[in-house]
Amino acid sequence: MALKLDCGLFKxxxxxxxxxxxxxxxxxxxxxxxxxxxxxxxxHPDSSTVVGETxxxxxxxxxxxxxxxxxxxxxxxxxxxxxxxxxxxxxxRLAQGSASVDLTTDLAKEFAIAHDIDLLYKxxxxxxxxxxxDELPQATQIIGxxxxxxxxxxxxxxxxxxxxxxLPNASPPRTNLAPPPPPPPPKEDTAVEQYVRxxxxxxxxxxxxxxxxxxxxxxxxxxxxxxxxxxxxxAYLGENQLRMAKIHxxxxxxxxxxxxxxxxxxxKVDKALGIKxxxxxxxxxxxxxxxxxxxxxxxxxxxxxxxxxx
Numbered sequence: 236m237a238l239k240l241d242c243g244l245f246k247x248x249x250x251x252x253x254x255x256x257x258x259x260x261x262x263x264x265x266x267x268x269x270x271x272x273x274x275x276x277x278x279h280p281d282s283s284t285v286v287g288e289t290x291x292x293x294x295x296x297x298x299x300x301x302x303x304x305x306x307x308x309x310x311x312x313x314x315x316x317x318x319x320x321x322x323x324x325x326x327x328r329l330a331q332g333s334a335s336v337d338l339t340t341d342l343a344k345e346f347a348i349a350h351d352i353d354l355l356y357k358x359x360x361x362x363x364x365x366x367x368x369d370e371l372p373q374a375t376q377i378i379g380x381x382x383x384x385x386x387x388x389x390x391x392x393x394x395x396x397x398x399x400x401x402l403p404n405a406s407p408p409r410t411n412l413a414p415p416p417p418p419p420p421p422k423e424d425t426a427v428e429q430y431v432r433x434x435x436x437x438x439x440x441x442x443x444x445x446x447x448x449x450x451x452x453x454x455x456x457x458x459x460x461x462x463x464x465x466x467x468x469x470a471y472l473g474e475n476q477l478r479m480a481k482i483h484x485x486x487x488x489x490x491x492x493x494x495x496x497x498x499x500x501x502x503k504v505d506k507a508l509g510i511k512x513x514x515x516x517x518x519x520x521x522x523x524x525x526x527x528x529x530x531x532x533x534x535x536x537x538x539x540x541x542x543x544x545x
Contacts, residue, residue: 238300240375242339243382249325252305252318254382257364259357260322260389264310270364271306277368278302285371293371301378326389336390341436343383345429347391356388362452366444373442427453427460434466443473461491469496472504480504 244251253260256270276282278298285294309315329336338344342359349355360381367377424432430453437446450467453460468483484501487494505511 238296238375240379240382242376242379243343243384243386244325245379245382247325247329249321250304251378251382251385252308254378254385255301255305256309257360257367257378257381258309259360260319260385262309264312264315267306267309267315271302271310274298274302274368290371293374297368297371297374322389323393326386327393329386330390330393336386338383338387340380340383341433342380343387346384346387352388352391356384359384362448363445366448369444373444376442377445427457427463430456431462431466434470438466438469438473441473443470446470446473459490461487461494461497464490465494465496465500468500468504472500477504477508481508481510 240251243254245254253262256262256267256274258266258270262270275298278285278294280291280295283291283294285291307314308318338347346352346355346359363377363381367381368374430449434446434449434453437443437449447467447470450463450470453463454467457463464483464487468480468487471477471480471483481501481504484497484504487497488501491497
């Protein structure tokens with residue numbers, strides 16, 4: 236496995252040790268050590284529950300080439316102080332040329348213009364840390380996403396709001412006309428809508444673990460949101476956890492019997508689990524009059540929903 240990291244600060248030939256350990260940039264030695272020990276237990280062959288030769292190899296590469304060097308750099312006070320100073324200088328330099336900084340993740344783009352960045356930054360780092368190494372093949376991608384958050388945070392702390400400059404209007408001003416009325420203020424998404432939007436993007440990228448985290452947060456705010464239940468069911472489907480998917484599809488249909496996603500996929504989950512549909516389910520199915528065979532193809536239950544043409 237090639238540990239390819241080209242997102243966030245890594246894009247600028249800088250090794251982002253904070254992103255590797257998923258700790259805030261201002262983390263102290265105690266916080267760094269606590270996080271390192273938790274990661275080491277997950278990845279070290281003597282204590283890890285990782286199975287399969289491929290994942291064991293990935294775990295060893297992550298531990299030896301990224302995690303251990305990051306801990307060595309951040310656990311020593313003098314090294315950490317020098318490293319933090321370099322970080323602040325990078326943030327100032329990038330902030331001066333912020334128009335040329337391209338952000339790739341939706342979370343970083345939202346963070347670039349958000350208010351109360353200190354609280355939001357700490358919350359996001361804490362949230363991502365809970366699942367950072369759950370899916371080892373995706374670990375480097377997640378580290379890159381964390382590094383992009385670190386990049387935005389450094390630039391924001393330098394006092395720069397990261398907004399692309401707009402080109403000036405080429406037309407001369409028309410002073411004889413009354414100025415047009417100001418546009419209505421844009422409608423702000425609710426917190427749940429923001430969670431759902433991020434989760435849908437993650438589902439499209441087959442990042443099921445991170446999608447579940449977003450939807451679990453949404454359900455804490457609105458436990459009776461049928462859309463959240465059907466989307467988190469799709470995340471469980473992506474991980475082949477059919478029974479959990481069924482539970483959330485059932486919840487979605489209890490809350491909204493017309494939930495299209497649940498109506499389409501719950502019968503397929505029930506069939507895979509060997510559960511015969513009830514008469515009500517047969518009559519309410521959108522395909523109850525269509526006796527054509529399932530055309531999901533060799534892709535199995537998902538039939539191209541994730542990562543391909545449906």
